[in-house]
Amino acid sequence: MLPRFWRKIKYRYDLVGSYCENCQSFFYPPRNLCPHCRRRSKIKEIPFDGKGRVLSYTVVHDAPEEYKEEKPYVVALIELENGVRVISQLVCDPEEVEIGMEVKKAFRKYGEDGNSGIIYYGTKFVPDN
Amino acid sequence: MKVGVVSYGTYIPIYRIKVEEIARIWGENAEAIKGGLGIYQKSVPDVDEDTATISVEAAREAVYRANINPKDIGAIYVGSESHPYAVKPTATIVGEALGVGNDFFSADLEFACKAGTAGMQMCIGFVRSGMIKYGLAIGADTSQSKPGDALEYSAAAGGAAFIIGKNPIAEVEETYSFTSDTPDFWRRELQPYPSHGGRFTGLPAYFRHVTSAAQGLMDKMGLKASDFDYAVFHQPNAKFPVRVAKMLGFTNEQIKQGLLVPYIGNTYSGASILGFAAILDVAKPGDRILLVSFGSGAGSDAFSIVVTDAIENFERNPTVWDKVNQGVFIDYGEYLKHRDKIRM
Ligand SMILES: [Zn+2]
Numbered sequence: 001m002l003p004r005f006w007r008k009i010k011y012r013y014d015l016v017g018s019y020c021e022n023c024q025s026f027f028y029p030p031r032n033l034c035p036h037c038r039r040r041s042k043i044k045e046i047p048f049d050g051k052g053r054v055l056s057y058t059v060v061h062d063a064p065e066e067y068k069e070e071k072p073y074v075v076a077l078i079e080l081e082n083g084v085r086v087i088s089q090l091v092c093d094p095e096e097v098e099i100g101m102e103v104k105k106a107f108r109k110y111g112e113d114g115n116s117g118i119i120y121y122g123t124k125f126v127p128d129n
Numbered sequence: 130m131k132v133g134v135v136s137y138g139t140y141i142p143i144y145r146i147k148v149e150e151i152a153r154i155w156g157e158n159a160e161a162i163k164g165g166l167g168i169y170q171k172s173v174p175d176v177d178e179d180t181a182t183i184s185v186e187a188a189r190e191a192v193y194r195a196n197i198n199p200k201d202i203g204a205i206y207v208g209s210e211s212h213p214y215a216v217k218p219t220a221t222i223v224g225e226a227l228g229v230g231n232d233f234f235s236a237d238l239e240f241a242c243k244a245g246t247a248g249m250q251m252c253i254g255f256v257r258s259g260m261i262k263y264g265l266a267i268g269a270d271t272s273q274s275k276p277g278d279a280l281e282y283s284a285a286a287g288g289a290a291f292i293i294g295k296n297p298i299a300e301v302e303e304t305y306s307f308t309s310d311t312p313d314f315w316r317r318e319l320q321p322y323p324s325h326g327g328r329f330t331g332l333p334a335y336f337r338h339v340t341s342a343a344q345g346l347m348d349k350m351g352l353k354a355s356d357f358d359y360a361v362f363h364q365p366n367a368k369f370p371v372r373v374a375k376m377l378g379f380t381n382e383q384i385k386q387g388l389l390v391p392y393i394g395n396t397y398s399g400a401s402i403l404g405f406a407a408i409l410d411v412a413k414p415g416d417r418i419l420l421v422s423f424g425s426g427a428g429s430d431a432f433s434i435v436v437t438d439a440i441e442n443f444e445r446n447p448t449v450w451d452k453v454n455q456g457v458f459i460d461y462g463e464y465l466k467h468r469d470k471i472r473m
Contacts, residue, residue: 009225010225010228013185013222013225013226014226014227014228016228047228069176069466070176070177091175091177093457106182106186107181107182107185107186107189107226108175108177108178108182109177109178109179109181109182110177119179119181119213119214121181121182121185121222121226124177129455
């Protein structure tokens, strides 16, 4: 768990994705190869702006043990301004969420390995008022 | 060559709990507490927020407003008394989240509520010496209080981040510190909550250090209270900064803009610098600001800061007061959950 999380820290802490200079497509999570261009891919790593809107969402009532404190919580399919779609926790009152709602990235805790283990941080979304 | 604040960013969690709600649980008189502390409500972090997340959010706003390449930041200092890890620096998490790279000076600082201003002084020294282009100093806390303790009415969460460099929006003219061994407030290793010396915290601790630092700075510069347009002092409650301002010859008009504590509580390492940021939000070129922090143990850092013309083209929205005035009120049960005081 630890090495796997550590290798991806850069992409979890911020919305660092990839961009294909050949066909102007954005990807998140980042990819080494553009699925459209294949061998002609010209992939560049770039940080995304972090603003988007809710395409769809679900409210989780039956949460796994480590997320019990946060339930009920919202998981949303979010479309960023560059067209990239991400699935993320949306930190807001489940009563407040709606399709089309404007959201922005936020740096939050994902969880921790008990009281003596590591703390996992990463990107979530919050309403953009 | 002018060195000072090139940019700043702030973060205050959106949740609030009212003094009435805490007093209701402990059977205390809310009006008496509000009258005594001058605090009506305080900010509460979300269950997935801590000093690292607050530091990153404040720092991101500062970097965004500065419109600089994060890789030009050559130092990161995070001052707090609630670092998420006892051993593993918050500054490493901030550096990674901002994309600063690996080429930077860094440490976590701890000096009760003045660790953030201590970081600012270190960055000023680095920039003036030419060792770095920009330094990032952050003061943030999610302060802990024992349920039922008097501190529970004030211990709040928030933080501010300052990018220090040349061509500032606010030049730091001078800084001066006053430090002594005074046991007014402490927390021993492995203890979850701090202890304090009760009424002893006032005179020999807060008032002596804040007045000595402020007076020391003004004497060094040959300035008096009326030479400043604004002043902001550490604000553990609303009574102390108002009284210390009066002792030093400042008016309520000079301190009003930076006095946030009645509405968000004591944000510890964030307290005086969030107030300072609220002043920068409205300050005009030429305005002179006195900033004095206080950290138990004890010490005070005083700064004389003059706003430059560069502030006129600087993005200052959303303002600190915008963030103070928002808020979702929660009850004591939700508050305990947010503060991780119940184990599941
Ligand atoms: Zn492509």
